[in-house]
Amino acid sequence: MSLLRVGYVREHFSSPLLQYAHDDQEKTFRLVECPGGTGQLISRLTSNEIDVAMQVYHIFDLLLRALTDPLISGIANGSQSYRLVGSYVSTPLNWAVITGASSPYKSIADLKGTKIGISRPGSGSQTMAYVMALNEHWSPDALQFQVNNDIRGLIDSVNEESTAAFMWEWFTTKPWADKGEVRFIGSVPTPWPSWMIAAHPSPTRAPSDALRTFLHALSSYVTKFDAPEARETADVEFIKATFGYPEEDVKAWLKTVGYPSDCTIVSAEVIQDTLAVLSKAGVVKAATYDVKDFVDTQVASLA
Structure with missing residues (x-):
């Protein structure tokens, strides 16, 4: 028996994946929650932690729904631990700029020269801080x-004032803002589609046939979730029940998010545009990159 291990972050973006996992009666994959975000996903894949469990079947690795920018910058900076195998969300991600409930900071401009909290080195929270800096010159x-x-550590840090602010997806952190535990002082949308899918390049850890099967099935759940009629009722009820978000927040988020019709397609233009911004931010070296080096073309189609 082969089991595909899928690392993910438990957020509303993962709803189609969670629906797929619920229906996966044959248990062809296992979800591995990574609350530390994309940085933790990459770290676990790189350090082989996701293979720690000793079981009677083979364990394969897949990072699902990881942020576009850390994935691309990691490969550009020489990582051999993963390659892109698909796309997951086609719209930008809106990052809130978040400070403590009683901190002195009122706007993004006030953060110049301060310390910014991040989840992990190489995470989206760090990359987007560079994008924020570019926007602010x-x-x-x-x-x-x-x-x-x-x-939790990021929220505690801004309230203890060991950091001035941190950045995290807007709707994920809005419940803490609504409770008055933190304050939003701005937002920075990504200059690229927000989520991609990456897998370990080893055929013994992530065989192409298993990945293709997984991704084609995932595409059907994404398509179902993305349907206009589902957005009106079924999606709203699922997210409310699963994550406890208020109905008005769920409906507002659904107006901003879009999914691809086929998760197995990776856009060459997205890779090139992301590299251009990351180069300006100093996250990757200014160089000429071959987009084929970023994608496992045995699994995904490069468009």
Whole structure:
């Protein structure tokens, strides 16, 4: 028996995946929750932690729904631990800029020269801080970071004022803002589609046939979730029941998010555009990259 291990972050974006996992009666894959976000997903894949369990079947690795920018910057900076095998969300991600409930910071401009909290080095929370700096015409070299591991650590940090702010997806952190535990002082949308899918390149850890089967099935769940009639009722009820979000927040988020019709297609233009922004931010070296080096073309189609 072969089992595909799928690392994911438990957020509303993962709804089609969770629906797929619920219906997977043959248990062809196993979800591995990574609350530390994309940085933790990449770290687990790189360090082989996702293979730790000793079981009677083969374990394969897949990072599902990881942020586009850390995945691409990791490969550009020489990582051999994964390659892109698909796309998951086709719209930008809106990152909230978040500070403590009683902190002195009122706007993004107030954060210049301060310390920014991140989940892990190489995470989306760090990459988007560089994008924020570019937008504000700050030097990326002037940014200071403190690693706080997960959302709880980030929230505690801004309230203890060991960091001035952190960045996280808007709707995921809105419940804490609604409770008055943190404050939003701005937002920065990604200059690229927000989520992609990556897998370990080893055929013994992530064989192409298993990945293709998984991705084609996932595409059907994404298509069902993305249907206009589902967005009106079924999606709203599923997210409310699964994540406890208020109905008005769910409906507002559904107006902003889009999914691809085929999860097995990776856009060459997205890779090139993302690299251009990351190069300006100093996250990757200014160089000429071959987009084929970023994609496992035995699994995904490069469009």
